[in-house]
Amino acid sequence: MRRKITPRVLDSIQNFIMKLSQESEEGALVVVEGPKDVQALRSLGFMGKYHMLCWNAGLSRLPAEMILHTKVIPLLDLDKEGRALTKKIIVTAEKIGVKVDLFFWRQIVPLTRGSITEIQELIRFSDDAFPVTMTD
DSSP states (O other): OOOOOOHHHHHHHHHHHHHHHHHHHTTEEEEESSHHHHHHHHHTTOOSOEEESTTTTTTTTHHHHHTTSSEEEEOOOSSHHHHHHHHHHHHHHHHHTOEEOOHHHHHHHHHTTTOOSSGGGGGGGSGGGSOOOOOO
16 A cells, blocks of 8 residues: 655655755766666656766766766665665775765655655656646
């Protein structure tokens, strides 16, 4: 059974996305796993720069992208693979002297009350997930 999505949760998610977009505007690079993650973030209003690991040759091109930004924000899935990739990103960033910001990744579980484990599931909280019906 799905938990009810309250207006308070939706407001929190909108604030989360606004802050993420602001960080990107200020020079941060958001790293996600794939296009469905980007689609979910875009559906919530994220307009910042991102690097997809499934495209862009995975981790191999990430260091060259990282050095062009003030910091990197890994926003990967909360499963075993996502945690392993996050650790690799941290190690890579430390080797080249780029700051890693895990604030957003750590906020996913409390923000969604544990209802998601994959970033692409954030689409549940978008306006697209709540169809508007027209009535006279």
